[in-house]
Amino acid sequence: MSVIQADHLTLSYGKKPVFADLNLRIPKGKITVFIGSNGSGKSTLLRSLARLIKPQQGTIILDGESIAKLPTKEVARRLAILPQGPVAPEGLTVLQLVKQGRYPYQSFLQQWSAEDEKMVKQALEVTRMEEFSNRPVDSLSGGQRQRAWIAMTLAQNTPTILLDEPTTYLDMTHQIEILDLLYDLNEQENRTIVMVLHDINLACRYAHHVIAVKEGEIYASGAPEEIVNEKLIKQVFNMECQVTVDPIFGTPLCIPYGKGRKVRTPVFSG
Amino acid sequence: MNRWLTLRGAKHSFHISGRTLSVIVLLLIGNMIAMTLCTGLGSTPISPVNVIKAIFGQSDATTSMIILNLRLPRVVIAVMVGSMLAVSGALLQGIVRNPLTSPDIIGITGGAALGTVVFIIYFSHLSIQFMPVSSIIGAFSAAALIYLFAYRHGITPLRLVLIGIGMATAMTAVTYMLILSAQFTPTAVAVKAFTFMTGTIYGTSWERDVLTLLPWLVVLMPLAFVYARHLNVQELGDEVAAGVGSRVQSQRTMLLIISVALAGAAASIGGTIGFIGLMAPHIARRLVGPAYGGVIPVSALIGSLVLMLADLIARTAFIPLDIPAGVFTAAIGAPFFIYLLFRHRSS
Numbered sequence: 001m002s003v004i005q006a007d008h009l010t011l012s013y014g015k016k017p018v019f020a021d022l023n024l025r026i027p028k029g030k031i032t033v034f035i036g037s038n039g040s041g042k043s044t045l046l047r048s049l050a051r052l053i054k055p056q057q058g059t060i061i062l063d064g065e066s067i068a069k070l071p072t073k074e075v076a077r078r079l080a081i082l083p084q085g086p087v088a089p090e091g092l093t094v095l096q097l098v099k100q101g102r103y104p105y106q107s108f109l110q111q112w113s114a115e116d117e118k119m120v121k122q123a124l125e126v127t128r129m130e131e132f133s134n135r136p137v138d139s140l141s142g143g144q145r146q147r148a149w150i151a152m153t154l155a156q157n158t159p160t161i162l163l164d165e166p167t168t169y170l171d172m173t174h175q176i177e178i179l180d181l182l183y184d185l186n187e188q189e190n191r192t193i194v195m196v197l198h199d200i201n202l203a204c205r206y207a208h209h210v211i212a213v214k215e216g217e218i219y220a221s222g223a224p225e226e227i228v229n230e231k232l233i234k235q236v237f238n239m240e241c242q243v244t245v246d247p248i249f250g251t252p253l254c255i256p257y258g259k260g261r262k263v264r265t266p267v268f269s270g
Numbered sequence: 271m272n273r274w275l276t277l278r279g280a281k282h283s284f285h286i287s288g289r290t291l292s293v294i295v296l297l298l299i300g301n302m303i304a305m306t307l308c309t310g311l312g313s314t315p316i317s318p319v320n321v322i323k324a325i326f327g328q329s330d331a332t333t334s335m336i337i338l339n340l341r342l343p344r345v346v347i348a349v350m351v352g353s354m355l356a357v358s359g360a361l362l363q364g365i366v367r368n369p370l371t372s373p374d375i376i377g378i379t380g381g382a383a384l385g386t387v388v389f390i391i392y393f394s395h396l397s398i399q400f401m402p403v404s405s406i407i408g409a410f411s412a413a414a415l416i417y418l419f420a421y422r423h424g425i426t427p428l429r430l431v432l433i434g435i436g437m438a439t440a441m442t443a444v445t446y447m448l449i450l451s452a453q454f455t456p457t458a459v460a461v462k463a464f465t466f467m468t469g470t471i472y473g474t475s476w477e478r479d480v481l482t483l484l485p486w487l488v489v490l491m492p493l494a495f496v497y498a499r500h501l502n503v504q505e506l507g508d509e510v511a512a513g514v515g516s517r518v519q520s521q522r523t524m525l526l527i528i529s530v531a532l533a534g535a536a537a538s539i540g541g542t543i544g545f546i547g548l549m550a551p552h553i554a555r556r557l558v559g560p561a562y563g564g565v566i567p568v569s570a571l572i573g574s575l576v577l578m579l580a581d582l583i584a585r586t587a588f589i590p591l592d593i594p595a596g597v598f599t600a601a602i603g604a605p606f607f608i609y610l611l612f613r614h615r616s617s
Binding site: 047050051052071072073074075076077080081082083086087088089090091092093096097099100101103104106108109110111112113114116117153156 | 276277278281282283284285367496499502503505506507509510512513514515516517555559560561563
């Protein structure tokens, strides 16, 4: 069963076509990750799924309905998107930011319902941001800041969450922290998570479903253990590598060839 | 620590920062005091007690005449024009997501001034009541031109500011050209036009000025407050705003219309009083943070306070000369703008 589906999608950026006649399904209740090299269009694709970019042709179907025909607030109650590298205004506190996630449920007279309060509180709890709620977002570290933005999308209380490179600019500890948080949201609350990730190994570890994008086409899609291999990496990233098994998780682990120091004889020689 | 108040009923619910509320109350008191002081001070000083007496009809005819007919309308206009310029600036800074802008910097008040000067030179045979209309037409024409030049699949903030700065210069140039080249312009008319361009609220009256401006204020100010919510999400960036279900472009157009109408209406009475639209929202953000539910009312109160005080200095510092208030807002505003540029240099 799919929650989002793209049918015969044609997208262009200015005059340059990015996708032509593309079909795609995002499975419900799973973690789906788009992988692909820079400029492959994976981010454009993610944004178009969230109606941030209008396709020239084709339709995006959300829960069986065309996204273009749904009121934008209704879409916002079903699907949240966190764009890449968002910036909060100077001095805006975490609480004030997270509250904005309630926008699709509010009106001028209803700006802080009991439901709003509950959802904001929950979002702050899940992301462990309660203690920072009165701190300005711009005073936080990179990882905390990203958690604040994720809290905002959680306050939107949507069954589906899209994230464009949520771990960019974070150190490894915080990358894992963010991805663990998203993993828990999927496991415990059964939310559908769709994201763009740069790190193939982390993609293989967290994603149930990967979609490999290459030059405006979907090269392959499926479970990482079924589709990620040397040939795919070569074709999609134009990189020679060896795909082995992650010693802890058993998921595919991609080790690039190239230069570097060799300390002892490689264990997995090819 | 900031305490939050929750107001919740069957059909309404609000979340108000305690800090914002106390700042608003203090500024309201400050405005009241300033109004009383400004009404009292002048070439004939009148004590605050007598000012209040006169307002409630408890004084002699001369004092009552000075207070009610000469000074009070001018102070009321300072409150109205100051707050309208401030809110216009606050909206504009939010729309373009750039704190270094205001209706005077991007040429909207320049357009209004041009509209007014055209009226002074070519249509002075018509009733003075039409002057604001001419001014607002000027403001909207300037805004429409900026919008037209800046539009390419929607409006991006940076392009709007850059084109606006060019527009401001062009508007001033055209206005000066008009004043200087109109062959039959009597010197008195030229002086009037020049004074207007500096920004002054000299010689205001209840009927001509206060009543003309009032409908604009009554409609536009609440509308600005209602739109604060949309501006809050827009401040997070277009994609985030669209993601949470905001109709970004149509709301931005509406916000721009409110901002331009506020500046245009204010300029029709006050001329091009500069920098209030720039300074007031900055001070407001310093006091209550960047959320617009607080920034809009606080900016309004600061704008009115600043213009009241600037006008007080303008008409009392060099008695019997009455200097345009715009000179003094510029005197504080220009260094402030440089300070802002300096502070934003690093970011």
